[in-house]
Amino acid sequence: MSVRNIGRIHQKSTAFFLCDIQEKFRSHIFQYPSVVATAQKMIAAHKILDIPLIVTEQNPTALGQTATELDISQAKVNIPKTKFSMLVPEVEKELQGIKSVVLFGIESHVCVLQTALDLLENNFDVHVLADGVSSMNSFEIDHALNRVKSAGGFVTTSESILFQLMGDSKHENFRSISKLVKETKEATASNKLFIRSNI
Template identity: 50%
Template structure:
């Protein structure tokens, strides 16, 4: 793939992935409210443009559901998970169906679930974008190390 194509994000070839933005993380995550605001903007834009949204929730029985500030009712899938990567069978089935070239990831935590999801999607040949202001971790250091 040519480097000039790496930045192109089109509605027809892209999926948005929202990773584990859940109620119990609120007190523990650096800049949580800012991340939620950025995720909300992306989710709204994606809905308007017709970009499919895939959502995961890490152990929702213990960590709660996706925060109510984020409207994910239009999501193609909202999948529970108990592993780091978002690429669980329910998400994988939607990816196989849609066959997106580009994946845009937002959510928590940068150095664990977001990073593992990005690695899994890159290994499958997707172009991956991680939205810096829509991703965080418990500490700023973990967040910045994940971006590196």
């Protein structure tokens, strides 16, 4: 009897993918501040939980560097790319022992979607954060998330993922993550990406 893949996620076999949250997108992306706020939460969590952070920048000469609010100084990988998908050779070689990827960034229907599809095709579990992805045109978001789901990916939220990664209130980082969730409560509550999602 085959075992159904329900998308269990574990701290030691997970990587966070921050996709192209760049300066030049700031005035063009729907609810850009919400994308940044979720990314800040996940960056803080990557430091607390010691989960590798993979960062890419799409054609940074034209689109600028990663948003200045985001501290990516401890990223395992931080590279420019021209391919829409983040799964470039420099990233792929850093994924030994990784089973699950938590994906957030922009644009939902381009780089995020193509990254998700490439990862799924290479047998990674993909968890896309509904409160952490966006596009220039807001209507593209739900279509992209539905496409991820139809391909076998999982659409979830940042807070849900953080508690799934711990799994138990006895986890050594439970207090630190709980504190992070409390500190970001206002930003989470006002996140219009999550509020508008039909997924």
